C-alpha cells in the first residue's frame with residue numbers, strides 16, 4: 736500500500752493551511768489570542784502525529800495495530816493518525 740504516504744502528505748497540507756489561518760486569525764482578532772493559540776497547538780500536535788505516521792508507513796507498520804490486527808482502511812481515512820484497530824480502541 737503505497738498511496739498512504741500521499742494521503743498523509745495531503746493531510747499535512749490541510750493542517751498547514753489551518754495553522755496559516757490561525758496566524759491570520761491572531762492578527763485580525765487579538766481578543767481571541769488564547770483560543771487561537773490553543774487551536775494552533777492542537778494543529779501542531781496533529782502535524783507531529785502525521786509525521787510519525789509517515790515514519791510508520793516507511794517502516795511498513797502504518798496499518799498494523801499493536802495487537803497484531805489490521806487497522807481498517809475506513810478507520811485510517813477517517814483518522815489518519817490512528818494507531819489502534821477498532822477492537823483495541825473500543826476496549827481501552
Ligand SMILES: [Zn+2]
Pocket residue numbers: 800801802803804819820821822823824
Ligand atoms: Zn488492535
